[in-house]
Each structure stands twice: as C-alpha cells, then as structure tokens.
Amino acid sequence: MSESIRKFKNNDELIKDLENRSLIFPDEKSKQIFKSYLIQYGYFSFIKKMSHDLMYSDIDQKIFKKEFTSNNLRYLFDIDRNISVIIFKYFRNIEFLLNSSLLKVIAKKINKHAKCPYIAALDNEGLTEIFPKIDDKMPKFKKYDKNTYINFYEDIFKNFNNIDFDCREAIKENKSKESNEIKDLIKKGWFKDFINRQIKKPKSDWEYLDIFSLFQTLTFSQLLRIFSYLSTSSKNEVIKEFFNDFKPSNKHFKLKEEAFNKLINIFSNLRNVLMHNGSLIQISFEIDEINKENFEQYFDIKIPSNEIKLNEIITITELIVDIKNKIFNEIKESINYKLENRTKRSDEISNLIFEIIEKESRIKIK
Known part of the structure; x- marks a missing residue:
C-alpha cells in the first residue's frame, strides 16, 4: 500500500x-x-x-x-473557537440585514402587481417582471412552464414547512381572512398550475403563505440566489436598502452590483467557515484589483494584498452595522481573558501565538 x-x-x-x-x-x-x-x-x-x-x-x-x-x-x-463565536454573533446581523433588504424590495413589487403579499397571486407576467433573470441564471435546469424552474421553486419554498419555520398558523390565518378577489388571482396565477404539476401531493394551503413569513425560512445561500434572479434596477434597490444606515466617506461613490455580489459572497464563504469548523484566524478570500479598489474607496480602508483577511472582514462588518471597534475589542478581551489564567501552568505562553494571529488575520493583539 x-x-x-x-x-x-x-x-x-x-x-x-x-x-x-x-x-x-x-x-x-x-x-x-x-x-x-x-x-x-x-x-x-x-x-x-x-x-x-x-x-x-x-x-x-x-x-x-x-x-x-x-x-x-x-x-x-x-482562541480560534472564541473568535468564531464572536464573529458568528455579528455575522447574524449581516444575514438579517440582507434578508430584510431583499424582502422590502420584493414585497413592494409583489404588492404592486397582486395587491397582496402572496407570490402565488402573481400572474406569469408579474413573476417575470420581478424575477427576469430566472432563465439567465439557471439555464441548465429543465424548463417547466412559462419561465419557471424547479430550482426557483426550491429556492423560494424549500424550507417553509421545516419544523424550525412552522408557517401553518400564518397560512391558516391568511386563508381565512383573504378576499374573494385575491383567491381568484391565486386560481389564475402561475403558482397553482406549477405546484400541481411538480408536487405529487400538492398542498393548496401553500398559496396563502405570505412573503413576510416565507422569508423567515430562507437560508443565506437561498437569499443570494433569489437576489441573482432580480433585475438590475431591483438589485440596486436592495443594495440601497442594505447600506441604508451606512454613510461612506465618499458619499458620491456607490457600491455597484458586481462589488456587492463579491462582498456578499465573501460573507457567504465566511458563513461556511463558521458552520464547518474552519479556522477563523487563517481565513483568506481572493479579491481582484477592481473590487479591491471599490472596497477601499467605499469603506475607506486599506487592503494590503489581493486577499481579504479577518481584519478587513471585521472592519467592513463594523462599518455596515455601525459598531466601530466593538468586534475587535471583544476579540482582544477574549484572547487576554483566555491567556491570563494560563501563566501559572507548567509552561509559558509562546509569543508565536500572537505572531501567527497577526500574520494570518492582520489583527495585532499585543
């Protein structure tokens, strides 16, 4: 062997x-x-x-x-595990922010077309207008009916009946209160025919799941794909909502779709590291020169190489959620607290620990 x-x-x-x-x-x-x-x-x-x-x-x-x-x-x-716990706590703010920004834009557009919060009440024209990039983004999937794909259904509805996101009460309440006008829209909409064709045991109740309850079931990766289905103008609305409370030093500079996609994909990769027990100290994500310049100009930071490391991720997160130095301070306090009680042991704390952290994460502890 x-x-x-x-x-x-x-x-x-x-x-x-x-x-x-x-x-x-x-x-x-x-x-x-x-x-x-x-x-x-x-x-x-x-x-x-x-x-x-x-x-x-x-x-x-x-x-x-x-x-x-x-x-x-x-x-x-x-130390690495403690950093993971701290980063995850604040990463959730980014996930909530992306969810709410996307929800606001989509809910507004659904209401404009259907006069209600149900995606099931959209006709094919309304669905295509809100999500015009379905065909462009997933051409490898078999086309079923009028610009709708099984992957789009899965992205939108996959998790709604998961026990962690039980929407039965919301569905029941929505259905009992809905007007005949809205019920007629749903009967004529794209969703009923599609769901009956694709699901062996269709559940008509799904039609009365409002977009607000539905969005609570979406994962970060699903949010990213749904964002990709939107038109460029809708994407820009989402980006504006996402950065609503952030005031860049250059107020005339806006982060465009490509750079925003890069940023959100970095956060998505960060989430994967957090969920799969990767090393937070040693995370590193490649960034091309154009997006690097966009990040530096928009966030008023300096990225010393063509890699985004923990230091830059923390800085950007703090800027977006407006908590300057809070994450850095928590990390430093956590490290000091961890090591303070180690000095009475039979060996000393090696300075190599601090050198590794500084070299890999660009965070200076001592």
Missing part, C-alpha cells in the same frame, strides 16, 4: 506521532487535556487546520519548535 495513503490512527498513536515531531507535553495533565480535545474535535479541526509554518523549526518535516508546546497549540485552537 502506498505510504501516501493516510491510515487510521487512534488518539494515543496521534499523540505519539506529535511527540516524534518534537511537540512537548509539559506534564501528564496537559497530555490528557490534549487527548480530550482530539476526542471532541478530531485531528483535522484541532491540529491540521491550526497548522502554521511559524510553529515549526523544520517546515518540511513539521518538527515543532521547543517553545510551541501542546498547551500552546491548544491555546491557539481555543
């Missing part, structure tokens, strides 16, 4: 391998705590994702420097 194929190793064998690479375990208690981290988080998340050249005296062989002990590796992992 090829030596390049990784074989399963139990936690004791993994610790032995680390010791063979000169990772020092200061005492038996440290080793047992370290082992408990391997059990809870796994080797890949705990060790592999935290790996950094600064830890090693021999980078090719991954031989650890003497001052970077098992405890220091664990401290760095704890």
